[in-house]
Amino acid sequence: xxxxxxxxxxxxxxxxxxxxxxxxxxxxxxxxxxxxxxxxxxxxxxxxxxxxxxxxxxxxxxxxxxxxxxxxxxxxxxxxxxxxxxxxxxxxxxxxxxxxxxxxxxxxxxxxxxxxxxxxxxxxxxxxxxxxxxxxx
Amino acid sequence: xxxxxxxxxxxxxxxxxxxxxxxxxxxxxxxxxxxxxxxxxxxxxxxxxxxxxxxxxxxxxxxxxxxxxxxxxxxxxxxxxxxxxxxxxxxxxxxxxxxxxxxxxxxxxxxxxxxxxxxxxxxxxxxxxxxxxxxxxxxxxxxxxxxxxxxxxxxxxxxxxxxxxxxxxxxxxxxxxxxxxxxxxxxxxxxxxxxxxxxxxxxxxxxxxxxxxxxxxxxxxxxxxxxxxxxxxxxxxxxxxxxxxxxxxxxxxxxxxxxxxxxxxxxxxxxxxxxxxxxx
Ligand SMILES: C[S@@+](CC[C@H](N)C(=O)[O-])C[C@H]1O[C@@H](n2cnc3c(N)ncnc32)[C@H](O)[C@@H]1O
Ligand SMILES: [Zn+2]
Numbered sequence: 277x278x279x280x281x282x283x284x285x286x287x288x289x290x291x292x293x294x295x296x297x298x299x300x301x302x303x304x305x306x307x308x309x310x311x312x313x314x315x316x317x318x319x320x321x322x323x324x325x326x327x328x329x330x331x332x333x334x335x336x337x338x339x340x341x342x343x344x345x346x347x348x349x350x351x352x353x354x355x356x357x358x359x360x361x362x363x364x365x366x367x368x369x370x371x372x373x374x375x376x377x378x379x380x381x382x383x384x385x386x387x388x389x390x391x392x393x394x395x396x397x398x399x400x401x402x403x404x405x406x407x408x409x410x411x412x413x
Numbered sequence: 414x415x416x417x418x419x420x421x422x423x424x425x426x427x428x429x430x431x432x433x434x435x436x437x438x439x440x441x442x443x444x445x446x447x448x449x450x451x452x453x454x455x456x457x458x459x460x461x462x463x464x465x466x467x468x469x470x471x472x473x474x475x476x477x478x479x480x481x482x483x484x485x486x487x488x489x490x491x492x493x494x495x496x497x498x499x500x501x502x503x504x505x506x507x508x509x510x511x512x513x514x515x516x517x518x519x520x521x522x523x524x525x526x527x528x529x530x531x532x533x534x535x536x537x538x539x540x541x542x543x544x545x546x547x548x549x550x551x552x553x554x555x556x557x558x559x560x561x562x563x564x565x566x567x568x569x570x571x572x573x574x575x576x577x578x579x580x581x582x583x584x585x586x587x588x589x590x591x592x593x594x595x596x597x598x599x600x601x602x603x604x605x606x607x608x609x610x611x612x613x614x615x616x617x618x619x620x621x622x623x624x625x626x627x628x629x630x631x632x633x634x635x636x637x638x639x640x641x642x643x644x645x646x647x648x649x650x651x652x653x654x655x656x657x658x659x660x661x662x663x664x665x666x667x668x669x670x671x672x673x674x675x676x677x678x679x680x681x682x683x684x685x686x687x688x689x690x691x692x693x
Contacts, residue, residue: 284519285508288510316482319484328519392499393507394495394507397508397509399511404514
């Protein structure tokens with residue numbers, strides 16, 4: 277699972293939808309690999325506005341990367357982003373992948389296991405649904 | 414030929430044997446490929462994008478997203494299908510997840526979403542005890558929220574009948590999407606149905622005269638066989654606002670509401686909402 281994806285994913289438990297504690301999910305026992313992905317600067321420029329930088333910093337530290345800039349790099353009219361910055365982001369967001377480990381919700385403590393890069397987000401129904409739908413059955 | 418949706422829940426139907434058969438069939442490969450290309454054409458993305466593939470299976474649809482330069486995340490309920498995707502070195506990230514439980518992403522994240530031959534599964538009973546309409550609304554609510562404003566989704570699906578077709582499209586509109594249906598090769602046994610959804614310029618937001626359905630009109634304009642589901646259309650039965658009191662969809666919705674309140678409600682049947690003959 278790419279670091280980018282962990283910046284997108286949030287806890288699936290219904291009761292966690294309304295709290296900011298449920299994002300980002302926190303890594304435990306993560307095993308990392310580097311895998312080459314075609315570098316497309318336009319892709320990074322496209323998604324950068326939708327990256328949650330504070331969450332990305334938390335994730336990066338949990339995975340042992342401590343060199344992330346304190347502020348999200350932003351392009352302006354006069355100053356487009358430095359190609360090296362885009363390349364570094366590409367390496368971190370797309371090429372750094374978690375193959376084994378756990379993602380844990382800080383709010384409900386639910387553990388999502390990652391095995392062979394696949395995260396298991398299947399929930400028992402009582403966690404996935406609003407209470408009202410369960411009490412019917 | 415019986416529909417797989419009518420035989421087993423998806424995670425049981427797509428077991429190791431079936432997933433292998435599915436993925437290695439050259440007939441299926443070519444059909445899934447052309448439908449994915451069609452979906453990409455309808456999305457009309459103009460830069461490399463982050464795409465969600467719902468019911469991604471073994472990655473037959475996803476590999477076209479990769480070759481078009483996009484990055485994707487796939488979700489699927491079948492561990493066997495995902496295992497084959499791994500074997501085939503799918504470039505996308507894979508999530509074992511049930512779309513009927515929602516779409517577990519932070520709001521406003523994806524540029525676009527596709528789904529090829531999967532969402533009709535939501536109409537069927539499965540191993541959970543939850544109603545089809547409950548699962549449909551959790552899915553479309555989650556999808557709506559996970560897309561960025563101005564984002565689009567193209568969902569190719571195989572409804573069993575008119576009821577399923579309406580059930581799916583009206584669930585999408587209820588979640589706030591602007592929606593259009595596109596049918597390729599109508600009236601043939603190869604007909605293909607695409608639900609084209611847009612986020613933004615939704616029901617609550619009227620920008621100029623851009624209301625729900627309008628940007629969909631732009632998308633599918635000029636293509637043959639397009640039926641834009643415009644909530645403003647007179648007498649339209651698909652939009653929530655225009656749903657006719659006493660219509661089948663109205664009855665099903667009321668029944669669902671009552672069911673949710675814990676009242677006992679007659680089971681839905683193919684007769685639900687039909688005019689009854691006058692009894693003497
Ligand atoms: C016909 S396959 C299509 C796979 C892929 N999109 C393709 O084009 O080859 C349908 C897929 O939908 C998945 N599916 C069915 N119900 C699902 C659900 N509730 N949540 C996630 N995936 C589901 C099945 O497991 C299966 O992999
Ligand atoms: Zn949680």
